[in-house]
Amino acid sequence: MRNIRALQPLFDLAKPGRRATRFPKSDVPEVPLTKLLPATAIAEQPPALPELAEPDVVRHFTNLSTLNMSVDTHFYPLGSCTMKHNPKRNERLASLPGMLDLHPYQPEETLQGMLALLYELQQMLGEIGGLPAVSLQPAAGAQGEFTSLLIASAYFRERGENRTKVLAPDSAHGTNPASAAVAGFTAVTVKSTPQGFVDLADLAAKLDHETAVFMITNPNTLGMFEPNIKRIAEMVHAVGGLLYLDGANMNAILGITRPGDFGADMMHFNCHKTFSGPHGSGGPGAGPIAVTSVLAPYLPAPLVVREDAGYRLDYDRPKSVGRVRSFFGNVGILVRAYCYIRSHGPDGLRRVSENAVLNANYLLARVKHIFPVPQGDRCMHEFVASAAKLKTDKDISAMDIAKRLLDYGFHAPTVYFPPIVREAMMIEPTETESKETLDAFAETLFRITEEPAELLHEAPHTTSISRPDEVRAARQPVMISPPPGSP
Amino acid sequence: MPFLLNTPDDQQAMLAAIGVGSLDELFAMVPADLRLKRDLAIPPALTEIELSAHMAALARANSPAGDQLCFLGGGCYDHFVPAVVDAIAGRAEFYTSYTPYQAEASQGNLQAFFEYQTLISRLTGMEVANASLYDGATAATEAVLMSISATARHRHVVTAASVHPEYRQTLAAYLKNLGVEISTVGTPGGAITPQDLFDAVRDDTACVLVQHPNFFGCLEDVERLAQIAHDKGAMFIVIADPISLGILKRPGDYDADIVVAEGQSLGIPMQFGGPFLGIMACRERLVRRMPGRIAGQTVDRRGKRCWVLTLQTREQHIRREKATSNICTNQGLLALRATVYLALVGPQGLREVAELNLRKAHYARERFASLERFEIVHARPTFKEFVVRDRQGQVENLLADLAARDIFAGVPLGRWYPELADCFLVAVTEKRSRQDIDTLVAALAQSNRKVMVAHA
Numbered sequence: 001m002r003n004i005r006a007l008q009p010l011f012d013l014a015k016p017g018r019r020a021t022r023f024p025k026s027d028v029p030e031v032p033l034t035k036l037l038p039a040t041a042i043a044e045q046p047p048a049l050p051e052l053a054e055p056d057v058v059r060h061f062t063n064l065s066t067l068n069m070s071v072d073t074h075f076y077p078l079g080s081c082t083m084k085h086n087p088k089r090n091e092r093l094a095s096l097p098g099m100l101d102l103h104p105y106q107p108e109e110t111l112q113g114m115l116a117l118l119y120e121l122q123q124m125l126g127e128i129g130g131l132p133a134v135s136l137q138p139a140a141g142a143q144g145e146f147t148s149l150l151i152a153s154a155y156f157r158e159r160g161e162n163r164t165k166v167l168a169p170d171s172a173h174g175t176n177p178a179s180a181a182v183a184g185f186t187a188v189t190v191k192s193t194p195q196g197f198v199d200l201a202d203l204a205a206k207l208d209h210e211t212a213v214f215m216i217t218n219p220n221t222l223g224m225f226e227p228n229i230k231r232i233a234e235m236v237h238a239v240g241g242l243l244y245l246d247g248a249n250m251n252a253i254l255g256i257t258r259p260g261d262f263g264a265d266m267m268h269f270n271c272h273k274t275f276s277g278p279h280g281s282g283g284p285g286a287g288p289i290a291v292t293s294v295l296a297p298y299l300p301a302p303l304v305v306r307e308d309a310g311y312r313l314d315y316d317r318p319k320s321v322g323r324v325r326s327f328f329g330n331v332g333i334l335v336r337a338y339c340y341i342r343s344h345g346p347d348g349l350r351r352v353s354e355n356a357v358l359n360a361n362y363l364l365a366r367v368k369h370i371f372p373v374p375q376g377d378r379c380m381h382e383f384v385a386s387a388a389k390l391k392t393d394k395d396i397s398a399m400d401i402a403k404r405l406l407d408y409g410f411h412a413p414t415v416y417f418p419p420i421v422r423e424a425m426m427i428e429p430t431e432t433e434s435k436e437t438l439d440a441f442a443e444t445l446f447r448i449t450e451e452p453a454e455l456l457h458e459a460p461h462t463t464s465i466s467r468p469d470e471v472r473a474a475r476q477p478v479m480i481s482p483p484p485g486s487p
Numbered sequence: 488m489p490f491l492l493n494t495p496d497d498q499q500a501m502l503a504a505i506g507v508g509s510l511d512e513l514f515a516m517v518p519a520d521l522r523l524k525r526d527l528a529i530p531p532a533l534t535e536i537e538l539s540a541h542m543a544a545l546a547r548a549n550s551p552a553g554d555q556l557c558f559l560g561g562g563c564y565d566h567f568v569p570a571v572v573d574a575i576a577g578r579a580e581f582y583t584s585y586t587p588y589q590a591e592a593s594q595g596n597l598q599a600f601f602e603y604q605t606l607i608s609r610l611t612g613m614e615v616a617n618a619s620l621y622d623g624a625t626a627a628t629e630a631v632l633m634s635i636s637a638t639a640r641h642r643h644v645v646t647a648a649s650v651h652p653e654y655r656q657t658l659a660a661y662l663k664n665l666g667v668e669i670s671t672v673g674t675p676g677g678a679i680t681p682q683d684l685f686d687a688v689r690d691d692t693a694c695v696l697v698q699h700p701n702f703f704g705c706l707e708d709v710e711r712l713a714q715i716a717h718d719k720g721a722m723f724i725v726i727a728d729p730i731s732l733g734i735l736k737r738p739g740d741y742d743a744d745i746v747v748a749e750g751q752s753l754g755i756p757m758q759f760g761g762p763f764l765g766i767m768a769c770r771e772r773l774v775r776r777m778p779g780r781i782a783g784q785t786v787d788r789r790g791k792r793c794w795v796l797t798l799q800t801r802e803q804h805i806r807r808e809k810a811t812s813n814i815c816t817n818q819g820l821l822a823l824r825a826t827v828y829l830a831l832v833g834p835q836g837l838r839e840v841a842e843l844n845l846r847k848a849h850y851a852r853e854r855f856a857s858l859e860r861f862e863i864v865h866a867r868p869t870f871k872e873f874v875v876r877d878r879q880g881q882v883e884n885l886l887a888d889l890a891a892r893d894i895f896a897g898v899p900l901g902r903w904y905p906e907l908a909d910c911f912l913v914a915v916t917e918k919r920s921r922q923d924i925d926t927l928v929a930a931l932a933q934s935n936r937k938v939m940v941a942h943a
Contacts, residue, residue, distance in 0.1 A: 007598075009598070009602065010602045010605075010826075010830055011602075011605070018833070019833060019835065019836065020569070020571070020830070020831040020832070020833065020836070021567075021569045021571075021831040021832045021836050022836065022839075023567075023836065023839045023840055023843055023917055024843075024917075026842070026843055026846050026847070027920055027921040027922075028846050028847055028849075028850035028921050028924075029846075029850065030846075031846065031849065033734070033842070033845075036845055036846070036849050036868065037706070037734070037735075037845070037868050037870075038706070038868060040710065040736075041706055041709075041735055041736060041868070042734060042735065042736065043732075043734065043735060043736045043737060043740070045834075046733050046734070046834040046835065046837050046838040046841075047609045047610045047612075047732060047733070047737065047834060047837065048609045048834065049606060049609060049610070049829055049830075049832070049833050049834045049837060050830060050833065051833045051834065051835070052830050052831070052833060054571060054831065057571055057575075057827060057830045057831055058571055058574070058575070060830075061575040061578070061599070061823075061827060062575070062578065064594075064595035064596075064598055064599055065575075065578040065580035065581050065595050066580060066595065067593070067594040067595035067598070068580045068581065068584045068592065068593055068594070068595040068596055069584060069589075069592040069593070070579055070580045070581070070582075070583040070584040071579075071583035071584070072579035072580065072583045073579070073580060073583075076584075076585075078585060078588070081585055083585060084490070085490045086579075086582070086583050087489065087490060089535050089538060089539065091577075092539075093538065093539065093542040094758075096542060096543065096546040097546070097551055097553070097554050098543075098545070098546025098547060098548075098549045098551055099542075099545075099546050099549070099551075099758070099759075100551070100553070100756045100757070100758050101551035101552065101553025101554050101565075101756065101757060101758075102549055102551050102552065102553070102757060102758065102759040103552040103553065103557060103559040103563055103565070103757050103759070103895065104563050104757070104759055104760030105559055105561055105563070105898040106550070106552050106559065106890070106895060107886060107887055107890045109887065109890070110549060110550035110552070110890055111549055111550075111759070112548045112549065113544070113545035113546055113547065113548030113549040114545070114549050114759055116545060116548065117545050124529045124530075127527055127528050127529055128527060128529070139621035139622065139625070139761070139762070139816075140621065140814070140815065140816035140817075141815065141816065142803070142813045142814055142815045142816065143621065143625075143813075143814075145813070146813055150660060150663070150664070153663075153664050173803075173804075173815075174802075174803035174804040174805070174806070174807045174810065174815075175803050175804075175813050175815050177803075177807040177808035178803035178806075178807060178808055178810045178812070178813035179813040180808060181808040181809070181810075181813075182632075182661070182812065182813045183664055184663075184664030184665045184666075185664075187807070187808035224516065225514075225516040225517050227516065227518065229518075229521070230518065230520075230521065253517070254527075255523060255526065255527045256514055256517060256522065256523060257517050257521045257522055257523055258523055261521060261523065262521045270816075272816065278582045278583050278820075279582075279583065279584065279585035279586075279816075280581070280582050280584075280585075280818075280819050280820030280821075281581050281582070281584050281585065281586070281587070281593075281596040281599075281819035281820055281823065282585065282586045282587070282596070282618070282619070282780060282816065282817045282818075282819030282820075283619070283762070283816040283817040283818045283819050283820065283821075284621075284761075284762030284816070284817075284818050284819075284820060284821060285816035286762075287816075300660075315902065321660055321663075322656050322657075322659055322660035322663075323624075323653060323656045323657055323660060324625070324657055324660055324661070325621055325622050325624050325625050325653075325657055325761075326562055326622050326623060326624035326651065326653040326654060326657065326749070326760065326761075326763075327562075327563065327622075327653070327759070327760025327761055327763075328759055328760045328761065329760070329761055330621075330761040330762040331758050331759040331760060331761050331762075332756075332758045332761065332762050333762060335758075339538060339542065341529065342530065342532070342533050342538055342541070343489050343532060343533060343535075343538055344488065344489070344532055345529065345530060345531040345532030345533075346526035346527040346528070346529055346531070347526065347531075347532065348488050348489070348532045349527060349529075350526075350527075351488050351491065352488070352491075354510045354513070355491050355493055357510075357513050357514065358493065358498065358501055358502070358505075358510060358513060359493075359501075361501075361505045361507075361513055362501040362504055362505055364505075365504050365505045365506070366504070377506075378513070378515070378516060380516070402589065403589075403591065406589060406591055406592050411589065411592060412588075412589050412592075414588070417804070431490070431491055432490045432491070432492065433492065434492035434493070434497070435492075435493060435497045435500065435501060458788070460591050460592075463591040463592060463594075464591070464594050465590070465591055465594055465787040465791055465793040466591070466787040466788040466789050466791070467591065467787060467788050468590050468591070468785050468786070468787050468793050468794075468795045469785045469786055469787065469788070470590075470785065470795050470797070472785045472786065473783040473784070473785035473795045473797040474783070474797050474798055474799075474800075477774070477781075477783050477797055477798060478783055478784040478785070479601075479604055479615045479616075479774070479781055479782070479783055479784075479797070480601070480604050480605040480608045480614070480615060480616070481601070481602070481605040
């Protein structure tokens with residue numbers, strides 16, 4: 001049962017004089033502050049934070065949590081995000097004091113267990129990707145992309161080549177062109193065929209000696225394995241470019257095929273997707289990268305290396321692109337990824353992908369009669385259905401369906417992405433769902449299409465709020481609570 | 488397999504519905520010559536019991552500083568984390584949800600982001616804040632990129648040697664391909680000399696990036712530095728320590744344009760350096776250039792107050808290569824931890840914890856100064872950290888010797904500052920008692936004797 005009172009803004013719950021956390025009295029000599037700090041540096045008042053008691057804080061945030069859908073509570077088929085079950089054992093094991101309470105600048109002799117884990121994770125990711133050299137440093141997939149593009153530019157710089165362009169298909173995640181721009185390249189879009197594959201003629205026309213990298217997502221954002229991937233790799237390599245694999249969809253191909261084997265020179269993993277790091281309401285993720293041995297010298301520093309005396313952090317990497325964040329990486333998520341991979345082993349990882357692909361194809365088979373799937377009857381781990389016909393015939397949009405699904409207790413698919421499909425609904429069930437759940441979801445989709453359009457336009461009806469006014473939010477942005485005492 | 492639900496019967500029924508004969512057939516679109524024809528060469532699966540034992544063994548092979556006498560800092564600190572923070576962040580409705588693309592099913596996350604933004608705004612004295620970036624280093628870098636775009640000065644930025652070296656390395660990596668020159672003002676005295684900054688800032692400088700208190704723990708003369716930057720039309724970007732803002736003036740009070748911080752101090756465990764929390768707050772006029780998610784308040788169709796992700800036209804999923812940044816996944820769960828932490832300590836608690844850090848660090852600083860072997864390197868005022876020189880130049884040995892006795896005495900500085908190869912950085916948080924500090928000093932004195940004997 002929801003407690004409306006506790007959901008009031010934190011600041012409205014506050015009252016002067018309340019306290020939660022108290023700190024011990026100082027046990028060192030009470031020197032006047034002005035002897036320790038220049039008077040001009042000291043604030044007259046502490047920041048105007050709310051004053052709350054512990055029960056207020058607990059009740060407020062606990063009630064807030066009940067307003068969310070989550071993987072632990074609902075089917076969450078958000079395409080491209082791989083919202084699979086987050087194993088509880090990983091949460092417990094990542095929280096062992098021997099893992100959680102390590103300082104990044106402790107002496108390496110006191111970190112041998114952690115360094116062994118991270119070393120082994122480097123090795124396992126290299127094997128899974130078929131690309132032997134791994135950096136665990138990037139904080140998320142987009143940062144893995146960016147770091148790889150820095151590696152590409154360092155590689156070409158050393159070869160005396162000036163390559164300015166990074167190509168990506170029009171079906172790519174927005175992060176691909178954005179990463180290219182942040183890394184100082186010109187982003188060039190390559191067209192897709194009506195089936196959603198790379199248009200080889202357009203690729204050939206855009207590949208030249210200024211091309212540094214072609215970024216490809218494979219399986220792509222339509223959930224299809226690129227049939228010409230080997231040819232594409234050859235074309236990119238023929239002009240001296242590098243092939244980058246956006247690993248967002250690795251959940252489809254674990255132990256089935258490896259990016260290094262199909263011609264990729266660099267890739268990232270999304271540990272929070274493929275390897276079950278919880279998504280944390282937006283993050284943290286972890287975006288390790290794997291590259292060929294030719295590109296290994298350019299990886300960020302440090303890497304974990306193994307020597308006779310034990311494990312060590314190797315900072316002495318003269319050709320490295322440097323670092324893209326502070327400290328080692330998003331270790332808490334890397335530890336969970338390690339636990340996940342060790343829980344599965346080679347057979348288990350392959351079965352993860354088999355069942356992810358089975359679930360997606362089954363759901364596709366159940367819904368394709370109502371929602372055309374432009375790419376055809378088969379998919380990998382996800383598929384993109386179109387509500388375009390419903391939109392024309394009944395004025396029911398992908399957004400209407402997404403919102404109405406919430407009423408039935410399902411999180412919505414990703415909608416309006418990829419941009420190359422009209423009224424797109426990108427559905428990724430993942431392997432940690434049952435046939436019963438998929439059946440119920442499919443039946444709910446049918447039922448929604450038979451509901452009156454007016455009902456759907458107003459959906460959702462049962463959530464804590466109805467559709468928000470996003471235009472007002474953007475035109476008259478209110479991004480913080482008004483200061484205390486203001487009207 | 489641990490987390491699969493499909494029984495063999497389910498699989499057969501599903502394959503039949505799909506119209507294929509086997510799981511293998513489902514992968515027909517993967518060309519046969521690209522298929523892996525062997526098992527992945529990774530270790531075999533472990534059950535939960537086996538994995539737990541294996542992880543316990545790995546954990547035992549570590550000696551966690553946070554469980555012992557930890558005086559390590561340098562951007563990651565052994566601050567106290569109240570139990571409520573773990574309890575709330577451990578709510579699966581928070582940690583197993585994702586970016587609130589469907590606002591109606593994510594009001595908990597969105598309201599928490601909005602409250603986070605409000606708290607950060609009040610903490611820093613800025614008008615707006617985003618809903619988090621990766622960490623302090625990337626937040627600082629994104630702030631510099633914002634200033635370049637906002638000032639349309641694409642050639643030059645200024646920072647200082649007293650800024651965290653890993654933040655400066657991150658900045659250098661991000662700017663390398665963009666043709667932006669970075670001038671780094673030297674800080675031999677432990678902080679920036681205003682004249683040195685004045686000499687470094689040019690008419691085409693986009694920003695001045697400083698850290699206050701800085702990497703050495705010293706306070707910068709921020710008011711004068713801000714003036715120097717602004718006189719040349721450059722933005723003033725401050726990397727703050729959130730705990731210090733319980734006692735120090737807020738960056739908004741001394742005219743900073745953008746404030747960033749590492750939020751780890753606000754209820755986030757050290758976990759070997761991440762995931763942490765990149766805090767960013769800025770002036771309202773800069774908000775459309777700010778990277779990252781932003782929660783905004785609005786109303787729903789029934790006029791009820793609610794929250795959404797707003798100003799999304801800045802972001803990569805809409806704007807692609809024209810976006811303000813490539814960030815997608817952020818640090819939402821860590822922002823939640825910081826929100827709960829700040830709600831728990833409140834204004835008085837933040838003041839108290841800041842004072843405890845300050846006083847204990849000064850007590851330790853004086854104790855170090857009383858030992859003949861050591862020298863306090865910088866005479867300037869410090870907050871919770873300070874730099875110590877070992878006159879015997881035995882930093883690595885000394886720190887290893889103490890670590891073997893479960894005392895983590897400090898961070899050696901030689902890796903980043905060759906001129907400080909005989910120095911280390913000591914941090915003191917509210918978790919250290921006077922007795923802890925005395926134990927550290929006694930151990931140092933002992934180590935002192937031992938080395939003397941060895942030399943004799």
